[in-house]
Amino acid sequence: MEAALRAIAEPRRRAILRLVRDHELPAGEIAAHFDVSRPAISQHLGVLKDCGLVAERRVGTRRLYRMRPEALAELRAHLDDFWGEGLARLKETVEAKEESRGRRGA
Amino acid sequence: MEAALRAIAEPRRRAILRLVRDHELPAGEIAAHFDVSRPAISQHLGVLKDCGLVAERRVGTRRLYRMRPEALAELRAHLDDFWGEGLARLKETVEAKEESRGRRGA
DNA sequence: CGAGTCCGTAAGCTTCGGCTTACACTCCGG
DNA sequence: CCGGAGTGTAAGCCGAAGCTTACGGACTCG
Numbered sequence: 001m002e003a004a005l006r007a008i009a010e011p012r013r014r015a016i017l018r019l020v021r022d023h024e025l026p027a028g029e030i031a032a033h034f035d036v037s038r039p040a041i042s043q044h045l046g047v048l049k050d051c052g053l054v055a056e057r058r059v060g061t062r063r064l065y066r067m068r069p070e071a072l073a074e075l076r077a078h079l080d081d082f083w084g085e086g087l088a089r090l091k092e093t094v095e096a097k098e099e100s101r102g103r104r105g106a
Numbered sequence: 107m108e109a110a111l112r113a114i115a116e117p118r119r120r121a122i123l124r125l126v127r128d129h130e131l132p133a134g135e136i137a138a139h140f141d142v143s144r145p146a147i148s149q150h151l152g153v154l155k156d157c158g159l160v161a162e163r164r165v166g167t168r169r170l171y172r173m174r175p176e177a178l179a180e181l182r183a184h185l186d187d188f189w190g191e192g193l194a195r196l197k198e199t200v201e202a203k204e205e206s207r208g209r210r211g212a
Numbered sequence: 213c214g215a216g217t218c219c220g221t222a223a224g225c226t227t228c229g230g231c232t233t234a235c236a237c238t239c240c241g242g
Numbered sequence: 243c244c245g246g247a248g249t250g251t252a253a254g255c256c257g258a259a260g261c262t263t264a265c266g267g268a269c270t271c272g
Contacts, residue, residue: 010260037263039262043259044260
């Protein structure tokens with residue numbers, strides 16, 4: 001979790017993640033979306049891959065990357081483990097105020 | 107969100123947050139829980155306060171800090187806004203696969 | 213094989229951030 | 243008014259991290 005949290009804290013990496021959230025993309029095309037050097041993006045991809053936030057698939061000379069939603073879900077679960085009780089208490093407080101995507105089935 | 111995310115990425119600050127999650131504590135007592143200098147903790151508290159993750163209440167010469175769960179909830183909401191669609195899709199996938207700790211949700 | 217493509221890696225620079233020591237400020241009791 | 247308690251703030255040090263250029267490795271096609 002530690003690594004994933006630090007990875008997400010970097011704006012450029014968040015942008016990359018959003019980029020490969022829905023469809024996988026080759027490293028070059030990802031890099032084309034930014035105005036920094038391609039190796040910089042490659043390093044970011046390495047960080048994202050090391051902490052499991054993205055998956056890599058090699059096809060020919062290309063490397064396709066895609067987000068790994070499981071990692072993000074796990075990260076959020078850890079957050080809930082650490083500070084979830086406080087959030088739960090808060091939830092009761094703002095229950096009437098927040099209606100966007102609540103899940104209070106019971 | 108940016109600031110809060112970067113703040114949370116720091117282990118020591120997460121520890122501080124857990125410390126003031128349930129009950130508020132004076133800065134000195136917070137610092138006593140760590141083996142770094144007190145000013146270091148003070149700076150951490152400043153960061154946490156600047157991004158709204160903790161609230162400060164002054165009583166006498168002391169400053170009591172407490173976590174602000176709303177900030178954390180807002181942060182999580184932003185995460186869901188950015189990558190929530192992927193998470194939603196994942197949820198359906200692993201819903202049947204992950205039952206090990208089924209003590210959460212309602 | 214050889215050239216070209218696509219990409220990661222290495223080395224170096226520079227900025228950011230956490231830690232420390234020294235100092236200044238506020239508040240309270242005598 | 244004065245001293246001590248409780249904290250924030252300033253200046254500086256140093257390791258971490260992102261960026262760049264240069265290079266090397268894997269794969270494809272002729």
